[in-house]
Amino acid sequence: MAVTRQQVRVFMAQRSDGKTQTAAAAKAGISERTARRIDAGQQVGGGKPRHWRTRQDPFAEVWDEVAEELSDKPDLQALTLLEWLQGRYPEKYPDHLLRTLQRRVKAWRARHGPDKEVMFPQHHEPGQRGLSDFTVLKDVTVTVRGQVLDHRLHHFRLAYSGWCHVRVILGGESYTALAESLAEALEHLGGVPVEHRTDSLSAAFKNLDAQAQQDITERYQALCAHYGMRPSRNNPGRGHENGSVESPHGHLKRRIRQRLRLRGSTDFDSLAAYRDFIEEVAASVNRRNASRIAAERAVLAPLPCRRGVDYTEALVRVTTSSTFTYSRVLYSVPARLIGERLRIHAYDDRLVLHHGGQELLTLARVHTVPGGGRRRSIDYRHVITWLVRKPRALAGLAFRDDLLPDANWRTIYQRLTALLSTEDVCKRVVGALRLAADHDCTRELGDYWNGALEHGRCPTLVELQARFSPQRPSAPLPRLQSRQHALADYDALLKEAVHG
Numbered sequence: 001m002a003v004t005r006q007q008v009r010v011f012m013a014q015r016s017d018g019k020t021q022t023a024a025a026a027k028a029g030i031s032e033r034t035a036r037r038i039d040a041g042q043q044v045g046g047g048k049p050r051h052w053r054t055r056q057d058p059f060a061e062v063w064d065e066v067a068e069e070l071s072d073k074p075d076l077q078a079l080t081l082l083e084w085l086q087g088r089y090p091e092k093y094p095d096h097l098l099r100t101l102q103r104r105v106k107a108w109r110a111r112h113g114p115d116k117e118v119m120f121p122q123h124h125e126p127g128q129r130g131l132s133d134f135t136v137l138k139d140v141t142v143t144v145r146g147q148v149l150d151h152r153l154h155h156f157r158l159a160y161s162g163w164c165h166v167r168v169i170l171g172g173e174s175y176t177a178l179a180e181s182l183a184e185a186l187e188h189l190g191g192v193p194v195e196h197r198t199d200s201l202s203a204a205f206k207n208l209d210a211q212a213q214q215d216i217t218e219r220y221q222a223l224c225a226h227y228g229m230r231p232s233r234n235n236p237g238r239g240h241e242n243g244s245v246e247s248p249h250g251h252l253k254r255r256i257r258q259r260l261r262l263r264g265s266t267d268f269d270s271l272a273a274y275r276d277f278i279e280e281v282a283a284s285v286n287r288r289n290a291s292r293i294a295a296e297r298a299v300l301a302p303l304p305c306r307r308g309v310d311y312t313e314a315l316v317r318v319t320t321s322s323t324f325t326y327s328r329v330l331y332s333v334p335a336r337l338i339g340e341r342l343r344i345h346a347y348d349d350r351l352v353l354h355h356g357g358q359e360l361l362t363l364a365r366v367h368t369v370p371g372g373g374r375r376r377s378i379d380y381r382h383v384i385t386w387l388v389r390k391p392r393a394l395a396g397l398a399f400r401d402d403l404l405p406d407a408n409w410r411t412i413y414q415r416l417t418a419l420l421s422t423e424d425v426c427k428r429v430v431g432a433l434r435l436a437a438d439h440d441c442t443r444e445l446g447d448y449w450n451g452a453l454e455h456g457r458c459p460t461l462v463e464l465q466a467r468f469s470p471q472r473p474s475a476p477l478p479r480l481q482s483r484q485h486a487l488a489d490y491d492a493l494l495k496e497a498v499h500g
Contacts, residue, residue, distance in 0.1 A: 016100075130195070135253065136152045255285065
């Protein structure tokens with residue numbers, strides 16, 4: 001059905017009143033496609049295009065001034081120009097003329113405006129390029145057992161086939177996060193592309209001096225050399241140069257949001273459960289591109305025989321308080337390591353401690369936040385043996401709140417200080433910590449004890465031990481079989497001793 005001029009007039013009147021394109025089209029009884037054509041200045045309605053104006057141009061008198069401003073500052077918006085005109089000529093240019101001015105400005109830019117940036121579509125060959133970038137899942141709050149998980153995602157993708165790998169990153173954009181996720185992605189892929197492209201890595205360089213930035217650059221180049229990839233970066237502020245991964249960010253995050261809606265909850269039992277969820281989303285993407293992935297895998301270079309260095313190394317010394325500091329975070333270690341120098345392999349989510357070439361233990365890594373100051377990661381089990389010998393030290397301990405296992409235990413300590421003397425509080429809390437460490441019941445003991453205090457009861461250490469120490473069944477005493485010897489045996493023994 002042809003569009004009438006009356007419908008066009010109604011549509012334009014609605015647009016002048018500030019209605020949206022969709023609402024104005026509905027009022028005029030035309031399709032949104034036709035509305036877009038009208039807004040673009042195309043002829044609709046079947047009549048011959050006219051070359052004359054049907055009404056006087058409201059900006060004819062001042063257009064030379066407007067054009068002069070646009071020539072000097074081509075990025076000025078029509079709304080800014082209208083407000084400028086309203087200031088120069090009060091009450092002459094009302095707000096409903098904005099749409100008219102927008103069309104005039106658009107027409108001027110088409111004739112006299114600066115050139116716009118040209119995008120050149122790229123053709124990708126299989127096995128040539130892999131791309132990495134970090135992204136944030138906005139508008140979604142993921143929690144682990146009710147605690148908000150501050151994280152981002154590292155997204156690796158092959159440009160040709162669309163094969164992707166996604167890893168949950170806890171510590172922000174850094175070389176360590178990039179290297180570890182990249183190494184993991186290549187192992188899952190089972191091959192290596194010719195080139196690895198990233199953004200400018202400006203986030204990884206943030207707050208680092210020139211020497212540290214050069215160190216990261218050299219380590220990144222060494223990592224790519226280990227896998228036989230050519231490293232490349234797009235220019236700062238030119239995200240479209242990494243477009244083969246920037247654009248799929250949106251598709252990936254939309255999939256994640258949809259899967260979370262199907263799941264019905266954004267809360268997970270553990271970090272591992274959330275990582276499994278993200279891996280399944282990435283796997284669903286790969287299943288849809290199975291044929292192209294198979295073709296690309298056939299031309300990838302083989303993996304090297306060993307994994308590249310995907311961690312940051314550092315040396316620390318354990319202090320007399322059985323702690324060390326790394327990256328503005330204080331960590332505790334077992335007291336047997338006091339005075340020793342440890343070599344740290346720092347990953348995004350963990351610290352692996354080595355001594356004398358041997359791996360000793362792994363600690364969960366804690367990250368600082370901008371403006372948040374220093375943080376602590378203290379495990380009371382590392383020092384409980386010595387704290388039992390010096391329980392009074394708990395009262396003035398610099399990191400007491402961090403040593404107490406959780407909020408329940410901190411609340412217990414505060415409540416006991418109102419009921420008992422400082423010495424009794426320390427003895428009872430330290431004794432309970434030893435009990436919790438020996439029988440692995442930290443959470444259960446804390447829940448019970450805090451609940452009892454809420455109800456006005458104050459269990460003694462003996463009561464806690466009776467409740468949480470496992471009761472070992474007493475074994476029956478063995479029945480001894482004895483035989484009484486004859487007294488004459490002594491006579492024989494004495495005779496033998498005398499004559500012997």
